[in-house]
Structure formats: C-alpha cells, structure tokens
Amino acid sequence: MFLLKKLGEEMEHTSSELGNQSLWAKIWQFFVVDKVFLVSFIIALNAMVFGQAHFTTRFFDWKVIATVFGLMLVIGGFRESGLLRYIGESMVSKSKTTRQLVRFTTNLTFFLAVFFTNDLTILTMLPLYLYITKHVENRKSVYWGASFIVPACHMGSTLLPFGNPHNLYVYNFFHLSSNNMxxxxxxxxxxxxxxxxxxxxxxxIDKDPIHVDTKPKDFNIVEVVVFVALMVLMATSVFTKVAIGGINFYWIAAGITSLIVFLYKRELFKSADYHLILTFMCFFIIVGNLVDIEQITTFVSNLASSPQGAFLGTVLISQVISNISSAVLMSPFTTHGVAVILGADVGGVGMLTASMATLIAYKVISVQGRSEIAGYAKYFAICMVAFLVVLTAIGLVIVSII
Incomplete structure (x- = not known):
C-alpha cells in the first residue's frame, strides 16, 4: 500500500534523524509530533497551576490504561497479519458500479470498526479505496465515497465498550459492566x-459501471489465530471484574498479551500509541485539579445535568479538544454516562480537531490524493458537517428516550 509504505519510509527517516539528535531535541520532537497530546499536556500544567497545584492520581483509571495498551498491541498484530487488507480487497473486487463500490467500502469500514478501532480501520480502508478509484472518471462520487469512510468508522465503533478508547473509559468510569443493558x-x-x-x-453516488483491478493478497493465518485469541482475552477483561490472587484480571490479561507479543512479535511495542496513553493521563490530572475549582464544577455540572446537556456538551467540546479528551473531561460532572459515550462518538465527526481518526483520514487524503486535494477537501468538509448535524439530531432523540 502506497501510504503505509510512505509512512514507513518517513518513520525510518525520522528515526535515523532522531538517532543523531541531542536528548533535548528528541524530547522536543516527542512532544510536538502529536498535537493532541501537546495540548493536553499544556492544559494539565495550567490546571495544576490554577487548581490545587498538585499531581493527583485520584481520577487515574488504570483499567483503561492497561486495557488500551493491550488492545494496541493486539490491533497492531492484526495490521501486520494482513487480514484487514485481505478482507477489504476481497469485498471491493466484487464491485460492478461506483455506487456498489462505495457501499461495499462504507459498510465494510462500519463493521470492521466494531472490533479494530477507528485508526486502524481508516489506515486500511481509505488508502485501499483511494488506490482503486484513482482511474474512476466520476470524481464527484469518488470524493463522496472517501468522505463516508470517516463517519462509518465513528458509527461502527459505537457498538462495543472496546470499540474505541473513549467508550472504554466512560464504560469503566460509570461502572457500566454491572449494567450492560x-x-x-x-x-x-x-x-x-x-x-x-x-x-x-x-x-x-452515481451507478457508473467500473472494473476494479485488484487481487486479494494472502494473510498470515498463524498470526491471525494468535491475535484473535489475544483479542478475546482483552475483551473478556473489559466485561469482567474478576480478580485472581488479588490481582485484577485486566492486569493479568494485559500482562499475558504483552508477554506473548514480546516473545512472538516484539516490534509491535514500537508501533503502540504511547501518546494516547499519556493524553489520558494528562486529562486525568486536568479533571483531578478542575473539580476543586467551584466555578468550573458548577458550570459544567449544570451543563451536563440532563442527558441532552451531557450529550450536546460532549459533542461541542469534542470539536475543540477531540472526543477522547471531552469524554474524560465531562464524565466526573454528570451522571449520564451513556449520553457522554454517544456524544463522544458523534462528536468525533466534524472539525479536524474532533478526533484523531478524522485527522488521520485527512492526512491520508493529503498524501495519497494530493493532486486532487481541493476536490477531496470540499466534499470532506460538506460530509463532516452534514453527518455531524444529522447524527447530533438522532443522538438527542436517543438520549431523550433512554
């Protein structure tokens, strides 16, 4: 895949450059490479200054941190196995019209996101889609199809607690494992x-006839079996409160997963998103300090006193600081956990800052579709705004009923 190869080359080049940099230069690079983490770190420092000026861990959710890390390793394993690419190529190769191709791609993205998170699904499906549509004459339909992949990821990952990090955090914060219904x-x-x-x-999408020239590449069956087993293990740790020998099962599951990956495919540790874990920690610190500021506590609590307010507040805050950050920020100030989950899921659609998945999608388009960036950007923007409005309206109805 062109994009993955390009990213790999850039990462290798960056690693080579970092090897020749000073320690301070490496630290600076670590902070600025992920803007969401950088912003959360700055906010955390400010929260400590204007809050109680202490490093507090009272809102740290170690289950989320352990589970997210374990799932990162598992999802990285699936990426390396080639399974998702094989499924994607198998499905789109059967398309006979542009509309059928877009529908296949959109629905496949939707269902893959249930288990494989937004980022991996986008990095699998969007480059594949852009590659096979580069010779399709009807570019308007191609632009629409590329844009649909983002909301498909966000809506697909809504279903399960481990579909995305903010679902997992809110699910655990409100102890929804005791009431899955x-x-x-x-x-x-x-x-x-x-x-x-x-x-x-x-x-x-128009129903123009097309011919998709792609043949599914084989995937590593052994790796798929190993990582399916580890996925089941990590999923079990999400739904259970079991402790063995006084150790919570989520630590055991994360430990077993880490050990097997270390022995079997240790390079996956390099590809884990450590910035995401640190972003969580920064917002745990932020919340721990902000809850001591009465004015902020009163304002946010009033905003999130109803399920509709909690939902809308999370959607709107997501547009500024991302859906993961907004979910962590809103949770301590409301009793409506499911509304926060739905708000973060819907809020990931919209501005580029609304979620890392949306930002990744735009970066993919910028790299692989740079010669047509104006066309892609136009329909991408229209699609994000339209889906945000429609899904927000639907979400308001749902949280009002439940």
Missing amino acids: AFFKGTVPMWIAGFIVLNLACFL
Whole structure:
C-alpha cells in the first residue's frame, strides 16, 4: 500500500534523524509530533497551576490504561497479519458500479470498526479505496465515497465498550459492566441509526459501471489465530471484574498479551500509541485539579445535568479538544454516562480537531490524493458537517428516550 509504505519510509527517516539528535531535541520532537497530546499536556500544567497545584492520581483509571495498551498491541498484530487488507480487497473486487463500490467500502469500514478501532480501520480502508478509484472518471462520487469512510468508522465503533478508547473509559468510569443493558440501550440504537444514515447517503453516488483491478493478497493465518485469541482475552477483561490472587484480571490479561507479543512479535511495542496513553493521563490530572475549582464544577455540572446537556456538551467540546479528551473531561460532572459515550462518538465527526481518526483520514487524503486535494477537501468538509448535524439530531432523540 502506497501510504503505509510512505509512512514507513518517513518513520525510518525520522528515526535515523532522531538517532543523531541531542536528548533535548528528541524530547522536543516527542512532544510536538502529536498535537493532541501537546495540548493536553499544556492544559494539565495550567490546571495544576490554577487548581490545587498538585499531581493527583485520584481520577487515574488504570483499567483503561492497561486495557488500551493491550488492545494496541493486539490491533497492531492484526495490521501486520494482513487480514484487514485481505478482507477489504476481497469485498471491493466484487464491485460492478461506483455506487456498489462505495457501499461495499462504507459498510465494510462500519463493521470492521466494531472490533479494530477507528485508526486502524481508516489506515486500511481509505488508502485501499483511494488506490482503486484513482482511474474512476466520476470524481464527484469518488470524493463522496472517501468522505463516508470517516463517519462509518465513528458509527461502527459505537457498538462495543472496546470499540474505541473513549467508550472504554466512560464504560469503566460509570461502572457500566454491572449494567450492560444500560450501555447497549444507548449504543445499539445509535449504531443502527448510523448504519441506516450511511446507506442512505450512498444513494448520492452515481451507478457508473467500473472494473476494479485488484487481487486479494494472502494473510498470515498463524498470526491471525494468535491475535484473535489475544483479542478475546482483552475483551473478556473489559466485561469482567474478576480478580485472581488479588490481582485484577485486566492486569493479568494485559500482562499475558504483552508477554506473548514480546516473545512472538516484539516490534509491535514500537508501533503502540504511547501518546494516547499519556493524553489520558494528562486529562486525568486536568479533571483531578478542575473539580476543586467551584466555578468550573458548577458550570459544567449544570451543563451536563440532563442527558441532552451531557450529550450536546460532549459533542461541542469534542470539536475543540477531540472526543477522547471531552469524554474524560465531562464524565466526573454528570451522571449520564451513556449520553457522554454517544456524544463522544458523534462528536468525533466534524472539525479536524474532533478526533484523531478524522485527522488521520485527512492526512491520508493529503498524501495519497494530493493532486486532487481541493476536490477531496470540499466534499470532506460538506460530509463532516452534514453527518455531524444529522447524527447530533438522532443522538438527542436517543438520549431523550433512554
């Protein structure tokens, strides 16, 4: 895949450069390479200054940190196995019209995101889509199709607690494992509604005949079996409160996963998103200090006193500081956990800053579709705004009913 090869070359070049840099230069590079982490770090420092000026861990959620890290390793394993690429190429190779291709791509993205998170799904499906549509004459339909992949990821990952990091955080923060029905009463309707809206949007695509020239490449069966087993292990740790020998099962699951990956494919540790874990920690510190500022506590608590307010507040804050950060920020100030989850899921669609997945998608388009960036950017922007408005309206109805 062109983009993955390009990114790999850039990472190798960056690693080579870093090897010749001073320690301070490496530290600076680590901070500025991920803007979401950088902003969260700066906010955390300010929160400590204006809050109680202390490093507090009272809102640290170690289950989320351990589980997210374990899932990162597992998802990295699936990426290396080639399974997702094989599934994607197998499906799109059967497309006979542009509309069918877009529908296949959108629906496959939607269902893959249930298990494989937004980032990996986008990095698999979007480059593949852009590659196979580069000779399609109807560019308007191609632009629409590329844009649909982003909301498809966000809506697909809504269904399960481990579909994305903010779902997992809120699920654990509100102890929804003791009442899974409350969680699914919110996420299932949103998931179904997202599926319907995406498929209705596909009618915007013309039915021009096309020929997709791609052959599915083989994947590593052994690796798939290993990482399916580890995925089941990590998923079990999300839904259970079991402790063995006084050790919580999520630590055991993360430890077993880390050990197997270290023995079997240790290079996956290099590809884990450590910035995401540190971003979580920064916002744990932020919340721990802000809850001591009465004015902020009163304002946010009043905003999130109703499920509609918690939902809308999370959607709007997501547009500024990303959906993961908004979920962590809103959770301590409301009792409506499911509304926060749905707000973060919907809020990931919209501005480029709304989620890392949206930002990744735009970067992919900028690299692989740079010669047509104006066309892609136009329809990308229209699509994000339209889906944000429609899904926000649907979300308000759902949180009002449940």
